[in-house]
Amino acid sequence: AQKVTQAQTEISVVEKEDVTLDCVYETRDTTYYLFWYKQPPSGELVFLIRRNSFDEQNEISGRYSWNFQKSTSSFNFTITASQVVDSAVYFCALSEARSQFYFGTGTSLTVIP
């Protein structure tokens, strides 16, 4: 069964627009961790944020913000005032008891200048 679903395959926005990337996860564990990674064309996965299942506090880091809601099993990621450098594939990932990562299929974001 798919543990992480990223329903948005591709998104295009014009520079300076806000954009939200959706992530829905599935797990039976009470302790788990959620992550967002960015993958630019170079291929390396760049860590953005980690959240544990006991911390539903939303977080803002510069132009990035994350909305974690256990009630809907969602962990959405918003980029405010998008820039061309934000163009990349973004992956949401879930880690359960033993730290294996389950990745979603990714959302390809294109920011048009």
Next chain:
Amino acid sequence: DAGVTQSPTHLIKTRGQQVTLRCSPKSGHDTVSWYQQALGQGPQFIFQYYEEEERQRGNFPDRFSGHQFPNYSSELNVNALLLGDSALYLCASSLVPHTEAFFGQGTRLTVV
């Protein structure tokens, strides 16, 4: 501080051959995981090494094997290569449990 380094960056092999990919973890990390990322897909977990032993394994055949050395570096070996093994192979290092995993730039393997 060097991050996770992988070698080689690109590789072309013929079907049926064997390949070895290498990974050096981020300084201070002792756990190495390997992932296969097919084009347009998310990374799929192959296996994880800790204290020189395979601790976890994903749904990959025995043609995929690995090793971890005392200095925590790791190798991924794939035997009897198939065309379907063409992918980006990513190595990730971490401190267990559950800290963020740092990924290398990957090795792009093409099987022809």
